Amino acid sequence: MHFAVCICQVPDTASVIGFVDGVIDRSRVNEVINPYDEYALEEALRQKELFGGSTVTVFCAGPPSAAEVLRKALAMGADRAFLVTAEPVDPWQTAHLLCRAILAVYSSHLPDLLFCGKHSTDFQSGQVPSMLAELLGIASFSGVISIEASGEGITLEREIEGGVESAFLPYPALISAEKGLNIPRKTSIKGVMEGRKKPLETLAISIEEPPFVILSGIEPLSRKKTCCFLQDETDLVELLGYKLALLQSSRKKRQ
Amino acid sequence: MKKFLVFLEQREGVVKKASIDAWNRVQELAALSGGASLSGLLAGPADTASLEELMQGDGAIYHANHDALALYTQDGYARIVLEMMTKEGYSALFFADTALARDLAPVLSVRLQASLLSGRPELSLEGKVARCRRPVYSASAEASFTPGRPIAVTILSSGQPVASIPGGRISFMPFPLSGPPDNDLHRLVRRIEMRSGVADIAEARIVVAGGRGVGSKEGFALLEEVAELLGGAVGASRAAVDLGWRPHADQIGQTGKTVAPSLYIACGISGAIQHLAGIGSAGTVVAINSDPHAPIFDVADYGIVGEVHQVLSRLSGAIRDFLKKK
Numbered sequence: 400m401h402f403a404v405c406i407c408q409v410p411d412t413a414s415v416i417g418f419v420d421g422v423i424d425r426s427r428v429n430e431v432i433n434p435y436d437e438y439a440l441e442e443a444l445r446q447k448e449l450f451g452g453s454t455v456t457v458f459c460a461g462p463p464s465a466a467e468v469l470r471k472a473l474a475m476g477a478d479r480a481f482l483v484t485a486e487p488v489d490p491w492q493t494a495h496l497l498c499r500a501i502l503a504v505y506s507s508h509l510p511d512l513l514f515c516g517k518h519s520t521d522f523q524s525g526q527v528p529s530m531l532a533e534l535l536g537i538a539s540f541s542g543v544i545s546i547e548a549s550g551e552g553i554t555l556e557r558e559i560e561g562g563v564e565s566a567f568l569p570y571p572a573l574i575s576a577e578k579g580l581n582i583p584r585k586t587s588i589k590g591v592m593e594g595r596k597k598p599l600e601t602l603a604i605s606i607e608e609p610p611f612v613i614l615s616g617i618e619p620l621s622r623k624k625t626c627c628f629l630q631d632e633t634d635l636v637e638l639l640g641y642k643l644a645l646l647q648s649s650r651k652k653r654q
Numbered sequence: 655m656k657k658f659l660v661f662l663e664q665r666e667g668v669v670k671k672a673s674i675d676a677w678n679r680v681q682e683l684a685a686l687s688g689g690a691s692l693s694g695l696l697a698g699p700a701d702t703a704s705l706e707e708l709m710q711g712d713g714a715i716y717h718a719n720h721d722a723l724a725l726y727t728q729d730g731y732a733r734i735v736l737e738m739m740t741k742e743g744y745s746a747l748f749f750a751d752t753a754l755a756r757d758l759a760p761v762l763s764v765r766l767q768a769s770l771l772s773g774r775p776e777l778s779l780e781g782k783v784a785r786c787r788r789p790v791y792s793a794s795a796e797a798s799f800t801p802g803r804p805i806a807v808t809i810l811s812s813g814q815p816v817a818s819i820p821g822g823r824i825s826f827m828p829f830p831l832s833g834p835p836d837n838d839l840h841r842l843v844r845r846i847e848m849r850s851g852v853a854d855i856a857e858a859r860i861v862v863a864g865g866r867g868v869g870s871k872e873g874f875a876l877l878e879e880v881a882e883l884l885g886g887a888v889g890a891s892r893a894a895v896d897l898g899w900r901p902h903a904d905q906i907g908q909t910g911k912t913v914a915p916s917l918y919i920a921c922g923i924s925g926a927i928q929h930l931a932g933i934g935s936a937g938t939v940v941a942i943n944s945d946p947h948a949p950i951f952d953v954a955d956y957g958i959v960g961e962v963h964q965v966l967s968r969l970s971g972a973i974r975d976f977l978k979k980k
């Protein structure tokens with residue numbers, strides 16, 4: 400079986416995010432692998448362990464510095480990596496670049512399973528995975544929390560509002576990983592050493608499609624509020640109940 | 655006049671409240687700009703009796719009342735939306751922010767060659783989706799996106815309820831399927847299993863959330879009690895989820911759900927930026943924490959410094975008294 404994983408680089412949310420001239424101040428942020436992509440990669444590595452003779456290939460479209468997250472993926476256990484050096488401005492362009500990169504590497508023999516993260520934690524668009532699947536002409540399933548692979552396909556589960564939905568997809572298919580799918584492994588020193596020896600190739604693919612959406616502005620958000628400290632709960636209840644009319648008995652509402 | 659289509663989602667034959675809210679919010683937007691005519695598309699068998707009362711403004715609901723559409727399938731649903739969009743020449747398609755919309759909308763964006771936006775849309779005077787704002791970078795910033803294509807598909811972030819809109823003539827029309835609906839070879843949804851009796855935090859008007867400060871799985875019983883009294887739902891921080899006290903479905907924040915209740919009560923939650931990423935659109939925020947310097951108080955409207963269990967048990971008493979008086 401062949402598995403491919405698409406990973407991207409995002410600013411570490413723990414770093415202070417500042418903005419200069421309407422764009423994020425990259426000099427102050429620490430770039431990390433998108434947390435959801437770690438679940439995606441971990442799952443690919445687990446599937447590889449289950450099916451002998453499998454390979455895991457990772458793809459990333461980004462600036463040369465994104466090679467760092469690919470090295471991390473190789474250290475975690477991926478077999479080879481491809482960096483598509485381009486700077487797409489929207490999910491549509493990203494999906495196209497990844498589609499072309501995957502076709503260039505696999506030609507018509509698509510990998511059995513492609514893994515993505517549910518969304519990237521920078522812009523949280525969550526659009527690349529299903530767009531990519533659609534461009535490749537394969538089925539996709541987003542927000543996966545459990546996978547059971549068999550010879551013919553995979554049985555998947557995802558959370559929906561108030562429940563769980565399950566489905567079966569034949570190969571080849573693309574899934575996007577949700578938190579809870581697994582607990583990603585830590586990289587070992589040995590893994591890092593081995594990762595350095597694994598192939599990391601660069602693919603030059605140019606962006607041909609105009610973007611579908613344009614980022615037209617970005618402003619820091621201040622969420623600071625002045626907190627009014629209350630002495631006790633009765634004050635709170637009176638306030639919420641009378642002044643804000645937020646309280647209503649659940650029993651009354653159902654009638 | 656522009657023509658908009660709002661997708662109405664049903665699960666187990668019940669039209670989702672989130673979809674009805676989305677309809678009402680699009681009506682409000684349309685009324686504020688040059689005006690647009692709205693239609694709805696409801697896929698699958700569903701009870702439509704109460705819709706007339708809940709849905710504001712005027713519009714026609716096309717109901718694809720077919721058993722094969724009872725369960726969501728990406729390809730099956732994409733096809734009927736595509737057919738409706740192209741047949742009737744809609745310029746914009748709206749979804750409520752749900753798991754289904756996030757799965758389906760990118761596929762439609764490709765098939766319709768339409769811009770996919772999410773968040774809070776703004777319409778131009780000509781009634782076009784001019785831009786859409788949403789929080790980015792863990793809600794430390796807000797970005798606005800403009801569509802580059804003539805057609806826009808928008809996933810509306812959950813938000814506060816709208817003012818009432820005049821009109822209210824909702825008509826229902828069957829939407830006949832042109833092809834066999836059940837040839838979704840790509841993908842078969844086998845089943846859905848709903849957890850019964852639990853309110854979903856993404857749709858709740860009031861959310862009572864607990865963090866590490868709640869102390870144990872059992873400690874959440876008090877939160878359940880307060881939520882039940884208020885007709886709300888219980889949420890959790892990642893720490894509480896990772897400790898196994900709550901299921902992941904309850905997690906609020908960057909790697910969990912985004913909620914937009916009118917009232918959010920944070921109990922024993924410190925207020926980490928990744929948690930706050932999920933409550934950016936909440937109305938009134940109340941924090942209960944034993945540490946007067948906890949960062950959660952910086953983003954709260956009201957705060958009570960105290961031990962969470964003591965505060966909550968007195969709070970549930972006070973709510974009971976209040977509701978009795980009322």
Ligand SMILES: Cc1cc2nc3c(=O)[nH]c(=O)nc-3n(C[C@H](O)[C@H](O)[C@H](O)COP(=O)(O)OP(=O)(O)OC[C@H]3O[C@@H](n4cnc5c(N)ncnc54)[C@H](O)[C@@H]3O)c2cc1C
Nearest residue numbers: 865866867891892893907908909910922923924929944962
């Ligand atoms: C990539 C990434 C993604 C993340 N995503 C999320 C996410 O989606 N959601 C999320 O919530 N977090 C997320 N986190 C984790 C986040 O950084 C915090 O670690 C987490 O929110 C802390 O949870 P907490 O507030 O419950 O616990 P703590 O930070 O430990 O806070 C506990 C609070 O309870 C108070 N307390 C203790 N005892 C009592 C008591 N008896 N009575 C009253 N108060 C008490 C304390 O004063 C403290 O303020 C993420 C982190 C990373 C790195």
Ligand SMILES: Nc1ncnc2c1ncn2[C@@H]1O[C@H](COP(=O)(O)O)[C@@H](O)[C@H]1O
Nearest residue numbers: 405407460515516518519524525526527
């Ligand atoms: N530049 C990129 N390179 C490789 N994969 C990407 C890139 N951008 C997004 N992805 C994949 O698509 C997922 C969702 O991203 P997004 O649609 O941007 O929220 C990510 O978790 C990755 O798996």
